[in-house]
Amino acid sequence: MMNRRLFLGAGFLSIAVLLFKDKKVIGAASPIKTIELLQSDLFGYFANRSTIDYLENIILNHSKISDQEKSFIRNGSRWLNESSIEKYQKPYIKLTKSQREKLIKQISKTRWGDNWLYTIMGYLFEAILGDPIYGINQDEKGWKWLGFEPGLPRAREAFL
Numbered sequence: 001m002m003n004r005r006l007f008l009g010a011g012f013l014s015i016a017v018l019l020f021k022d023k024k025v026i027g028a029a030s031p032i033k034t035i036e037l038l039q040s041d042l043f044g045y046f047a048n049r050s051t052i053d054y055l056e057n058i059i060l061n062h063s064k065i066s067d068q069e070k071s072f073i074r075n076g077s078r079w080l081n082e083s084s085i086e087k088y089q090k091p092y093i094k095l096t097k098s099q100r101e102k103l104i105k106q107i108s109k110t111r112w113g114d115n116w117l118y119t120i121m122g123y124l125f126e127a128i129l130g131d132p133i134y135g136i137n138q139d140e141k142g143w144k145w146l147g148f149e150p151g152l153p154r155a156r157e158a159f160l
Contacts, residue, residue: 029077029081029092030093031074031077032052032056033093034077034081034091034093035052035077035120036049036052037093038080038092038100038120039051039052039124041100041101041104042117042121042124043128046128046145050127050137050138051127051128051136054123054126054127054130054136055073055124058134060073069119072115073119076112076119076120079107079112079113080092080103080116083103083106083107084103087103087106088103104117128142129142129143131155133154133156134158135158
């Protein structure tokens, strides 16, 4: 049986989550690094810092996003690391690519995992395909991939 406690500090995505097993610290995981690596695992070529910045600075601070949704995003990172500890005795960011793929498949079969991955992927797709005026979709990489040409006139400033 695994005993673990998670201690969170002030700024959610920039702090480390301490992971315990049998009352001993076995590692620490940064929620932002966890989601950043998950993004790389899911989107590869499109993974970049601007999509994580979008999630951290826009979505998690936007007044139109419910507190429940924000908590779900935050908790999902913690749950992913807890699942990683249960299965591999290491945080998600310390797993091999093969182990991460297996873990993603495993959590996708759970209710929380399926819902969390769906939520994260939705926001990451927004960041990959949105208008670069919001500091996302750098060099219109997502648009080029789809062969998309935006309508005119385009926004001259971000409406947030």
